[in-house]
Amino acid sequence: MTDEVLVARGLRKAYGARVAVQDVSLTLRRGEVLGLLGPNGAGKSTTVGMLCGLTRPDAGEVTLSGGVTLAADEAAYKRRIGLVPQDIALYEDLPARMNLSLCGALYGLPAEVIRRRAETVLAAVGLADRAGDKPATFSGGMKRRLNIACALMHDPDVLLLDEPTAGVDPQSRNAIFDTLEALKAQGKALVYTTHYMEEAERLADHLTIVDHGRVVASGTQAQLFAQLPAAQTLRVELDGEVADAALAGLPGVTRTGQRLDVQLADVGRDTAALLAALATRGVKVRGLASARATLEDVFLQLTGRALRD
Known part of the structure; x- marks a missing residue:
């Protein structure tokens, strides 16, 4: 049945x-x-x-x-x-x-x-x-x-x-x-x-x-989340002044003032490598916070961010 x-x-x-x-x-x-x-x-x-x-x-x-x-x-x-x-x-x-x-x-x-x-x-x-x-x-x-x-x-x-x-x-x-x-x-x-x-x-x-x-x-929520290029975000608070040039070439990084939002496939696995890359560039970190992707992230990834009227 x-x-x-x-x-x-x-x-x-x-x-x-x-x-x-x-x-x-x-x-x-x-x-x-x-x-x-x-x-x-x-x-x-x-x-x-x-x-x-x-x-x-x-x-x-x-x-x-x-x-x-x-x-x-x-x-x-x-x-x-x-x-x-x-x-x-x-x-x-x-x-x-x-x-x-x-x-x-x-x-x-x-x-x-x-x-x-x-x-x-x-x-x-x-x-x-x-x-x-x-x-x-x-x-x-x-x-x-x-x-x-x-x-x-x-x-x-x-x-x-x-x-x-x-x-x-x-x-x-x-x-x-x-x-x-x-x-x-x-x-x-x-x-x-x-x-x-x-x-x-x-x-x-x-x-x-x-x-x-x-x-x-x-699909299920898990199946839709799997379509994102990165399922988790690491928020990095910078310590001191950092030039944009020091961050050039880092993948998945968006900067807003003294904050970096970094898209990662696995925060637990990839955070150490990111921190090591920042250290070699002379970038000091004051704090870290992580967050998983949301359904809104999936929605915007699939439909875009342009206004719909």
Whole structure:
């Protein structure tokens, strides 16, 4: 038995002459969080739109476990997908419970099931005590959490979250993380798009990075880190005045005032050789500190540092 719950192959979408997504493929397994990352305009939201059935691909197909496809059975497909859109989608003047009841009714759930599910999902997102209050009175973080509750009303197999923590405070962000980690433990499959690299590092089991509509890297965090030319940084504080000429020819060295950032493959192995090289050049060292590469380093290595507007 396979754990694959969603497989996308060769997705393509163009708007006139502009190709938004080109040949994107990905696989999502039960109990897995797939982090979908990319710069602004890279094609993340378009990809999410095709995965949930709101955007029809020009080419390619998405298949759910059991062979269910959007083309073959749209209703069956969408019953197994939950979408948390980037923009909050709530009726501000309807109480939270009624927002959930409406979502359940749209999926054809019986009234008693709607009542039970509303209680369950409100508890899951920490809003059980605000069931009778209107979202218009909620904070931004509470609205985001209610947005997630709406997507869970029909108990989908796959949850697609498009930047679900945009504009929320740290407490609400951590509450959302706790909810998603609990869903993962229950066997739900999640696709998570974000611009916050630390979120992806915490949540994602597998990462797919897209740029200009194409997949530029896909794998576990360890596999992506392996693509960096250097996985660790040694920060060297210089003692006294040091001319740039004294540092010429040292590989992987970036200078900022009296600080050197040196990219090394292995700090434990390579530090002694670096210090010896500095000593032979008459460079005195006041202090050392090391740090591992981050997912942001990987992201910038693969997509570049140029601004995306």
